[in-house]
Structures are given as C-alpha cells and as structure tokens.
Amino acid sequence: AARGCGGVWRRAWQRGAGGPSPAPRGQRAVACNARGGAVPAGKSGLAPWEPVVGLEIHAQISSSSKLFSGSQVQFAAPPNSLVSFFDASLPGTLPVLNRRCVEAAVMTGLALNCSINKKSLFDRKHYFYADLPAGYQITQQRVPIAVNGSLSYSLCIDNKMSQMVTKTVRIKQIQLEQDSGKSLHDDTRSQTLVDLNRAGVGLMEVVMEPDMCCGEEAAAAVRELQLILQTLGSSQAVMAEGQLRVDANVSVHHPGEPYGVRTEVKNINSIRFLAKAVDYEIQRQIEELESGGTILNETRAFDSKLGCTVPMRDKEGKQDYRFMPEPNLPPLILYDAKSLPANMNHQQVVNIDLIHERLPDLPSVKRAKLVERYGILPEHSFTLLNEDGLTEFFENVVKQTQMKPKKVIGWILNDLLSYLKQHSLTVKESPVSSFLLADLLNLLEKKEISSTAAKQVLAELWKGEGKTPLEIVKEKKLELIQDQKELEQICQAVIDGQENE
Amino acid sequence: QKVTVEVLDHLEHLALVDFRDAEGVERLQKAIQFADQLHDVNTDGVEPMDSVLEDRCLYLRGDDVTEGNCTNELLKNAREKVEEYFVAPPGNIPLPKLEERETFLQSS
Numbered sequence: 001a002a003r004g005c006g007g008v009w010r011r012a013w014q015r016g017a018g019g020p021s022p023a024p025r026g027q028r029a030v031a032c033n034a035r036g037g038a039v040p041a042g043k044s045g046l047a048p049w050e051p052v053v054g055l056e057i058h059a060q061i062s063s064s065s066k067l068f069s070g071s072q073v074q075f076a077a078p079p080n081s082l083v084s085f086f087d088a089s090l091p092g093t094l095p096v097l098n099r100r101c102v103e104a105a106v107m108t109g110l111a112l113n114c115s116i117n118k119k120s121l122f123d124r125k126h127y128f129y130a131d132l133p134a135g136y137q138i139t140q141q142r143v144p145i146a147v148n149g150s151l152s153y154s155l156c157i158d159n160k161m162s163q164m165v166t167k168t169v170r171i172k173q174i175q176l177e178q179d180s181g182k183s184l185h186d187d188t189r190s191q192t193l194v195d196l197n198r199a200g201v202g203l204m205e206v207v208m209e210p211d212m213c214c215g216e217e218a219a220a221a222v223r224e225l226q227l228i229l230q231t232l233g234s235s236q237a238v239m240a241e242g243q244l245r246v247d248a249n250v251s252v253h254h255p256g257e258p259y260g261v262r263t264e265v266k267n268i269n270s271i272r273f274l275a276k277a278v279d280y281e282i283q284r285q286i287e288e289l290e291s292g293g294t295i296l297n298e299t300r301a302f303d304s305k306l307g308c309t310v311p312m313r314d315k316e317g318k319q320d321y322r323f324m325p326e327p328n329l330p331p332l333i334l335y336d337a338k339s340l341p342a343n344m345n346h347q348q349v350v351n352i353d354l355i356h357e358r359l360p361d362l363p364s365v366k367r368a369k370l371v372e373r374y375g376i377l378p379e380h381s382f383t384l385l386n387e388d389g390l391t392e393f394f395e396n397v398v399k400q401t402q403m404k405p406k407k408v409i410g411w412i413l414n415d416l417l418s419y420l421k422q423h424s425l426t427v428k429e430s431p432v433s434s435f436l437l438a439d440l441l442n443l444l445e446k447k448e449i450s451s452t453a454a455k456q457v458l459a460e461l462w463k464g465e466g467k468t469p470l471e472i473v474k475e476k477k478l479e480l481i482q483d484q485k486e487l488e489q490i491c492q493a494v495i496d497g498q499e500n501e
Numbered sequence: 502q503k504v505t506v507e508v509l510d511h512l513e514h515l516a517l518v519d520f521r522d523a524e525g526v527e528r529l530q531k532a533i534q535f536a537d538q539l540h541d542v543n544t545d546g547v548e549p550m551d552s553v554l555e556d557r558c559l560y561l562r563g564d565d566v567t568e569g570n571c572t573n574e575l576l577k578n579a580r581e582k583v584e585e586y587f588v589a590p591p592g593n594i595p596l597p598k599l600e601e602r603e604t605f606l607q608s609s
Contacts, residue, residue: 063564070567079585080575084568088575100564121551128517130589185591193586196575320515325551330559348561 046290047254051282052262053218054210057225058203059235060179060243061104067178067202068095068138075241079195087200089133094328099350101202102145104234105176106334106355108204109146111228111362112171116352118334120145122176122326127319130194131181139205141323144175145332151208152364153224154382155216164379169221170209179203198242204235210249210259214282215275222246223271227363227385239270246274250281252289260285260295265309267301277302281309366391374398374405383413389427390417393434400438403445411441415455419462431464440469453478504530509606510599517596522605 063073071084086093109116121143124136149171157163181199183192206225212218226244229235237244251262265281268274280302285295300309335341337353361369367381370391376384384391394412398405416437420430440461444454453473460472473479481487509520509529520526572585581588599607 065562065564065566065568070562070565071569072566078572080572080587081585082569083571083575085571085575086568096562097559098564099561102561126515128593130587130593183589184586187591190591191583192589192591193583194589195586320511322515327552327554330552330554330557332559347563348558350561 049252049286049289050255051213052210052251052253052259053212053214053278053282054249054262055208055212055218055222056247056249057206057208057222058179058245059108059206059225059229059237061101061202061204062233062235062243063098063100063104063202065098065100066200067098067101067176069093069200070096071200073201074197077197079193080197082197083199087133087196089135095138095326097329097332098202099347101176102332102334102350103355104202104232105145105174105204106350106352107232107359108206108229108234109149109174110352110356110359111232112146112149112151112174112206114146114149114171114174116146116334117143118336118339118352119143120176120332120334122329122332123323124326125321125323127321129180129183130192131183131196131199133181133196133199137178137180138326138329139177140175142325144173145334146174147172149174151221151225151228153217153220155220156379164382167212167217167220169211169217172207172209174207175205177203177205210251215278218246218248218278219271219275222274223386224363226271231360231363231366248274248278248281250278250285251295252282252285260289261297263295263297263309264299265302266299266312267303269304273302273304276304276307277309280307284309374409376406376409380409380413383417387417387420387427393427393430396434397438397441400435401441401445403441408441411437415458419458432458432461436461436469443469443473447480449473449478449480453480504533506599506606513604513606514596520605525605 060073061067065071066073066084066087069084069086071087072082074082084093086095106116120140122138123141125139125141126136128135150168151171152166152168154164154166157165179198179201181194181196183194185192208221212221222244226237226239229237229244235243239245246268248265248268249262250265251260253260263281263285265277268277281300288295296311299312301312302309334350334352336351340351341349363385367378367385370376370381370384371378384394390412393416394405394409397408397412401408416430416432419425419432420427437458440454440457443449443457444451449457456476456478457469457472460467460476461469467475481490504526509526512518513520520529576582576585576587579587596602
C-alpha cells in the first residue's frame with residue numbers, strides 16, 4: 001500500500017485579514033524525502049517533521065426507521081416528533097435491532113474489503129450528556145461487525161489533473177452504533193434545548209488507520225468513501241445534513257522516532273474544511289514543538305470562520321466510558337451460503353454471500369468501465385463521477401450523437417460543467433438537456449457549423465428560451481457555407497479588397 | 502483489599518452515585534469480594550460468558566416506521582420545556598472536587 005504524501009507539501013501563510021496562521025511567517029516550501037513521504041523542512045538546523053493523520057467517520061445509515069426502535073428517520077421534522085419511548089429512554093423499553101441497518105453495515109464492510117465478523121457483540125458506552133437520555137450509547141466496542149479493510153483513493157499531483165496517484169488507507173473496523181440527540185445551545189438564556197429526533201438513528205462508524213499525512217489525503221479518502229456509500233445506498237453521506245461526520249486525529253513526529261501526542265479535531269462540516277483543519281493542526285503542532293512547547297492529548301474544535309482549531313470546552317480530561325456488554329442483546333450472528341441454517345425464517349437471516357452478489361459497481365469499477373468503454377482519460381472519469389448526474393448526462397449525449405465520446409467529453413467537462421459551476425447549478429438543474437446538447441453536437445459533427453459557432457449556440461441555449469440548436473443557427477446565420485461557388489466569390493472579394501490597398 | 506478513596510471518588514464522578522456512608526462503601530466492598538470468587542475457578546481455555554442470552558437468537562425487526570409522534574406524552578414529564586424542546590443546563594455540571602463536596606468520603 002502506498003502511504004505518505006506523494007507530492008510537495010506546501011503551506012502558504014496568511015497575513016493580515018486573510019486568517020490566522022499559528023505564527024506569522026513567510027512562505028514555506030517543502031521537499032519530499034527519498035521515501036516519497038511529505039516532510040516539511042523545519043527552521044534551518046531542525047529535523048524535518050512527519051505528520052500522521054487518522055480519521056473516525058460516522059455515517060448515518062439510510063433507513064426508514066432507527067437502529068433499535070421503530071420511530072422514523074428524517075432530517076427536518078418538528079422537535080421530538082420522531083421519538084419513541086425507547087429513544088427517550090423511558091423505563092421498561094428494550095432495543096430491537098433493525099435488519100436494514102445490519103445489511104447496510106455488511107454492504108459497506110464488503111465494499112471496503114473488510115472481513116465480516118459472523119458473530120459481533122453490542123456494548124454500552126457510558127457518559128453523561130443532555131442529548132443522551134439513557135446515559136449510555138449502544139455501540140460495538142469489543143467485536144464490531146467488520147474489520148481489517150482498505151480504501152483506495154486518488155490524488156492529483158501538483159494540482160494538475162493529468163497526473164494522478166493512487167493511495168490506500170487501511171480500515172481498522174466498522175461498527176454499528178446509536179446516534180445521539182441534538183443540543184441547541186441558547187447562550188443568552190444559559191440553557192440547552194434538546195431535540196431527540198436524531199437519538200437512536202443508526203450509525204456506521206468507520207475507523208481509518210493513521211495512514212494519511214495531510215489534509216489533501218484525508219479529504220480525498222473521505223470523498224471516495226462518500227461516493228462508495230452513496231453508490232451502495234447504505235448512507236446518503238451528505239455532510240451538510242450531518243449524515244457524514246468526520247473527526248481527525250493528528251500528530252507529528254520526526255522520522256524514525258515514535259509517534260507524537262495526538263489531538264482530536266472535531267466540528268468539521270465539509271470536505272474542504274477537513275483539509276483546512278488537518279493542515280492547520282499539523283502546522284500548529286509543528287510550531288508549538290519547534291518553539292519548545294508540548295502537545296496536549298486534547299480535543300479541539302475547528303472554527304471555520306477563523307480557519308483554526310481551538311480547545312473544546314466541556315471535555316473533562318480523559319473519559320472513562322466503563323464499557324460493558326449490552327445485556328439486552330444477544331450476539332449478532334450473520335450467515336453465508338455454507339452456514340445458512342435450514343429451518344429459519346428468511347427475515348431473521350442475513351446472508352453475507354447474498355449481499356456480496358448484489359453489490360453494485362463501486363466507483364472505481366465504474367470509472368474503469370467508462371475509460372474502457374468510451375476511451376476517455378482516467379481523470380475524466382473522476383470528474384464524471386464527482387458530479388451528481390454528470391455520468392448519466394454524458395452517456396445520454398453519447399447515445400444521441402454520432403460524435404466520438406472522446407470529443408463529447410470535452411464539451412461536457414469544459415463547456416457544460418463550467419457553465420454549471422459559474423451559475424452554481426447541479427446537472428439536474430441544467431437549462432441545456434442532453435438531448436439539446438446532442439442535437440448541437442450533431443450539427444457540428446455534420447460540419448454544418450464551425451466549432452466557434454457551436455460555442456455561440458451553446459451560449460444561446462444556456463438562456464433556456466426553448467429554441468432548438470437549428471433555430472438558433474438559422475437565426476444568427478451561423479451556418480457554414482457549403483456552396484463552392486459562393487465561397488469562391490467571397491475569397492475573390494477579399495483578395496480584390498487587398499489589392500486595392 | 503480495600504477500595505481506595507480515590508476510586509470511590511472516581512466512581513461518584515462517573516456514575517453520579519452517592520456512597521453516602523460507611524454502610525454504602527461496605528456494601529460495595531462485599532459485592533466486589535463476592536465477585537472475586539470467580540477467580541477461584543479455573544477458566545483456562547474457556548470463552549467468557551457475558552450474557553445468559555448468548556445462545557438466543559437476536560431478533561431482527563423489519564425496517565418499518567411503527568412508533569413516534571407522541572411529543573406531548575414525552576414532554577408531559579419534563580419540568581421545563583421551550584416550544585417542544587426539552588430544557589437542560591448549558592453544559593454538564595460536574596460534581597465538585599472531593600475537597601469541595603460535603604461527602605462522607607472526605608472523612609475516610
């Protein structure tokens with residue numbers, strides 16, 4: 001597995017209003033060492049640093065009801081309306097495991113090349129917080145549902161899409177656990193408002209080993225995980241809606257020396273902020289250590305407005321969670337084709353092999369197929385998959401035009417996509433449909449218009465006034481002249497004009 | 502082997518229990534002694550059992566919405582509420598340190 005940053009690791013310092021840096025300095029350029037690991041050069045005379053980044057990702061399971069109860073899972077709803085007696089931890093209630101959540105976890109484990117534990121256990125993790133009514137969270141601490149997997153992701157070297165490198169991060173484990181409720185802090189009245197709608201929703205915690213070394217790698221790994229989860233349908237993984245939450249564990253050390261003290265960074269709300277938070281924290285730790293300070297094993301929050309990490313209040317030192325087995329749940333047993341029990345109700349049996357057979361094509365497979373089928377470049381396939389609905393759009397255009405896919409892709413990625421980005425539109429919101437674009441490209445392919453004219457027509461089509469490409473061409477008189485005699489006349493006139501000067 | 506004041510204090514913080522008096526602490530000691538009898542049994546090569554339910558089948562429920570929508574009932578027991586939200590203090594209120602508490606443990 002290739003580890004470590006493959007490219008030059010740079011940190012530009014921001015001065016003045018741009019945002020804080022741990023200490024004002026000039027630009028720091030960094031060279032890679034022979035191993036290919038990113039090793040920022042310290043102050044002259046000081047040994048280089050090796051950053052280490054691990055991630056804990058919580059993905060909300062896409063299911064109709066919660067992990068251990070039958071209340072609904074929904075994003076926006078009146079406070080405390082999606083809460084059952086069990087979710088509110090009223091006495092006399094018991095957890096009942098949702099089959100769909102188990103299937104989602106198995107799918108995800110298989111997609112990440114994990115070993116699925118045929119027997120996994122549930123535990124209680126105890127701590128007090130207003131949004132955790134039971135005083136404990138049911139999780140899988142001892143024996144989780146899946147272990148020892150891997151995730152491959154790609155990075156562009158030097159910001160050029162043309163050079164991509166593949167990296168792998170090891171997946172330590174995936175475990176099923178309950179989500180907590182939501183706390184709304186009302187500082188003016190010095191109180192917290194608690195909404196338990198989210199309490200008990202199923203989560204998959206994906207633990208990534210510290211195989212990453214910078215913000216870019218962390219961001220790329222999470223992006224790929226997000227695409228995989230969305231492809232599987234096990235989670236919608238929309239970070240903005242809290243369906244995908246990432247905590248980063250960051251430390252630095254000198255190569256050859258033991259790992260340094262790590263900090264945990266929370267409150268990261270987007271993939272972009274993840275990269276920023278990780279890079280900031282790496283720099284902060286280097287700064288601190290180079291000026292003779294020490295790193296505390298603490299939890300810090302990322303402040304997106306200031307672009308820095310700050311110590312989190314309310315974290316009372318090292319927590320003792322007093323893990324104990326969940327007494328109300330027997331072990332979770334999963335089966336495969338060989339171990340399938342003879343006389344059991346289908347509803348009670350989760351068959352790993354069956355789930356494996358039904359796995360859809362993962363993003364990496366989809367990309368490879370696109371490259372093979374259409375002859376496009378690998379980096380094109382990344383862009384296609386990265387934009388929701390773009391692959392479908394591209395394939396629809398290809399179906400409806402004689403133009404070669406290799407040429408079509410240019411129009412999709414350079415023209416269509418840049419229009420969409422400029423106007424902050426999704427593919428689904430595009431005023432130009434695949435039908436219209438195919439129509440336009442056909443005119444170009446048949447040499448009825450020039451490529452320059454085609455771009456003009458596209459600009460018109462973008463206005464969404466309902467005209468067809470042909471109508472616009474006629475309106476603006478953009479047809480290529482096909483008549484030989486007419487062309488000769490025009491050429492002659494130009495030559496004559498020249499002679500007169 | 503007696504349970505130390507540090508451990509008792511730690512437990513009071515973690516579980517918000519109150520050992521209240523010598524009798525409470527003694528009860529804890531006796532419970533630990535009772536459980537320690539397990540050490541007398543040779544368990545080499547034996548998988549630990551953590552539940553008598555271990556041979557039972559874990560029932561799997563279908564993913565249907567069957568509960569919820571009982572906001573009023575849930576809020577009935579709440580001492581304070583704001584527009585259908587439960588009200589809690591701004592953060593955890595930690596138990597004061599041993600020196601600052603009026604507790605039996607101080608004198609032991």
